[in-house]
Structures are given as C-alpha cells and as structure tokens.
Amino acid sequence: MGGDRNMARYIDFRSLELGDRLPPVTKDPITKVQLVRYAGASGDFNPLHTDDQTARTAGMKGVIAQGILIMGFMGQAISGWVHLRDLKRFKVRFRGVTHPGDVITVRAAVMEKKGSSEGEVVLCNIIAEDQNGEAKVSGEFEVLNAIRDNR
Amino acid sequence: MADMSKEGQGLPPFTFKVEQVKIKELIHAIGDNNPLFLEKETALSEGYRDIPCPPTFITLAFQEFTGAYFKAFEALGVSLQNVLHGEEIYEYLGEICPGDMLTCHMIFQSIVEKQTKSGRMFLITLGTRVTNQRDEDVLKATSLIIEKMTQDGR
Numbered sequence: 001m002g003g004d005r006n007m008a009r010y011i012d013f014r015s016l017e018l019g020d021r022l023p024p025v026t027k028d029p030i031t032k033v034q035l036v037r038y039a040g041a042s043g044d045f046n047p048l049h050t051d052d053q054t055a056r057t058a059g060m061k062g063v064i065a066q067g068i069l070i071m072g073f074m075g076q077a078i079s080g081w082v083h084l085r086d087l088k089r090f091k092v093r094f095r096g097v098t099h100p101g102d103v104i105t106v107r108a109a110v111m112e113k114k115g116s117s118e119g120e121v122v123l124c125n126i127i128a129e130d131q132n133g134e135a136k137v138s139g140e141f142e143v144l145n146a147i148r149d150n151r
Numbered sequence: 152m153a154d155m156s157k158e159g160q161g162l163p164p165f166t167f168k169v170e171q172v173k174i175k176e177l178i179h180a181i182g183d184n185n186p187l188f189l190e191k192e193t194a195l196s197e198g199y200r201d202i203p204c205p206p207t208f209i210t211l212a213f214q215e216f217t218g219a220y221f222k223a224f225e226a227l228g229v230s231l232q233n234v235l236h237g238e239e240i241y242e243y244l245g246e247i248c249p250g251d252m253l254t255c256h257m258i259f260q261s262i263v264e265k266q267t268k269s270g271r272m273f274l275i276t277l278g279t280r281v282t283n284q285r286d287e288d289v290l291k292a293t294s295l296i297i298e299k300m301t302q303d304g305r
C-alpha cells in the first residue's frame with residue numbers, strides 16, 4: 001500500500017543541499033473576515049482578533065491576527081513542499097503581531113542534514129514575514145528521507 | 152500568577168473525535184486550496200488511508216473541542232489577559248485522519264520565573280502526548296506560554 005503515491009508535486013528532499021531555498025509561498029492580504037473565520041474554526045473567540053474597539057483598548061492599532069493562523073500559513077507551505085508522512089517536526093516562535101492587510105510570505109531553506117536510525121533528516125529553517133520583510137513567526141521543521149520508501 | 156507548585160501535574164486526559172468538517176474549516180480559514188485536505192481521492196492517491204490532518208490541526212483541539220489551554224490556565228492560576236504564546240512545537244509520530252479518537256495527556260512540564268527588563272514573567276511549558284484509539288502515540292505538542300506580570304504584580 002502507498003507504493004503508488006504521487007510524489008511528483010513535492011520537493012525531492014534527497015536532492016537538496018545545505019543553503020538551498022524552497023519556493024516561497026506568498027499569501028493574499030489578511031482580511032478581517034479571515035480572522036473571524038479562524039476564530040470560528042478554532043473556537044478561540046478572543047475579541048483581540050475580531051473586535052477593533054477591544055484591540056484599540058489593549059493598545060493595538062486594530063485587530064491582530066491569531067499567531068496560530070500565521071503558523072497555519074507556514075503549515076500550508078510545508079504541505080505543498082513535503083509529503084506529510086515525511087514531516088517529523090515543526091517548531092515556531094511567535095515574534096510579532098500581524099494586522100489585516102498585511103501580506104505574508106513564507107520562506108524556508110535547508111539548514112542541516114544529519115543521519116538517524118530511520119534515514120537522513122533534513123532540517124530547514126522557516127520564516128513568515130510581512131511585506132516589509134519583518135519576521136512575524138519563525139522556526140524550523142524536519143523532513144525524514146526514509147531509508148525504505150515502500151511504506 | 153502561575154502556581155509553581157503545579158509543575159509536573161497536568162489535566163485529566165481528554166478525548167475527542169477528529170471531524171473532517173473541522174479540517175475543512177481550518178483549511179478554508181487559512182486560505183489553503185490543497186486538495187489533499189479536501190478530497191479523499193487525492194489523499195488515497197498519495198498513499199494516505201484518508202484525508203490527513205494539516206500540520207497545525209491539533210491546535211484547534213486545544214482550543215475549540217476541549218478548551219484545554221483555558222483549563223490549563225485556570226488550573227495554574229494564570230490570568231488570560233497576561234498570556235502570550237511564545238513557541239509551539241509539534242512532533243509528528245503517526246497519521247491522524249477523520250474518525251480517529253484522540254486522547255490528549257497534557258502535563259505542566261515546567262514553570263520558570265524570570266526577571267527581565269520589561270518586568271517579571273513566568274515561562275510555562277505545556278507538554279501534550281496525543282494517542283489514538285489504538286493507543287498509538289501519534290503526536291507530541293509542546294507549547295511555551297509566557298505570563299507577563301503587570302507592575303503591581305497582578
């Protein structure tokens with residue numbers, strides 16, 4: 001089972017070298033509706049993400065995006081690059097707030113390649129930055145190039 | 152203010168069912184259009200047993216389905232308005248698909264007090280082991296939560 005999986009649309013992590021960059025993913029501008037939608041999907045109805053008045057009272061210029069939504073953008077990029085069965089670890093650090101209208105681009109590059117008992121592990125750094133190049137969320141992820149591929 | 156004596160304790164295990172419609176809601180909120188998460192045929196053709204969970208799906212579980220984050224804050228005596236999400240780490244150990252029954256075992260892994268230029272804070276690490284209906288470990292989540300104390304110590 002699984003032998004016929006279509007790998008053509010994914011990056012071949014076996015062929016990557018240190019420093020290689022993955023194709024960046026640029027998202028449409030964040031919208032207020034999107035924040036409401038994410039609030040509904042996640043069940044986190046913190047008004048900081050949906051109500052401008054509350055956000056201003058808290059010292060923001062208006063509603064801010066959920067950090068996990070931006071992590072979701074990064075997850076979208078990763079699922080376009082990697083067959084998820086090979087994704088072993090994904091770590092992020094939340095660094096800055098994001099507002100509606102901001103345009104997030106997700107970038108990643110190969111940082112390290114190391115051996116493990118299961119195969120070669122490719123460690124990549126990943127960053128979500130806005131239209132001004134300001135880092136909003138950064139982190140890393142690990143892809144396993146399994147020794148046997150007939151899982 | 153985080154109750155440091157709670158370190159090593161946790162929430163009682165909680166179980167929820169993975170629903171395909173929740174995956175769809177998440178994917179639409181993200182603005183993804185990856186057919187892998189929307190069409191079973193695509194998932195099957197790529198060797199999955201069903202639609203796989205997107206990489207950040209488990210976060211929803213900690214919020215909506217179970218309110219686990221909020222229960223943890225309550226148990227620790229942490230005030231929600233002082234809370235910042237610092238880091239999130241997922242280790243993927245097995246496939247998660249719709250219909251799976253996941254059980255989360257959340258532990259208050261560590262609570263560290265820190266004095267910084269911007270004031271006093273607590274760094275709280277929540278570690279959650281997620282198992283499925285076959286008692287297989289499918290995911291491990293680690294959340295670093297920062298509780299910033301206001302000047303007057305509240």
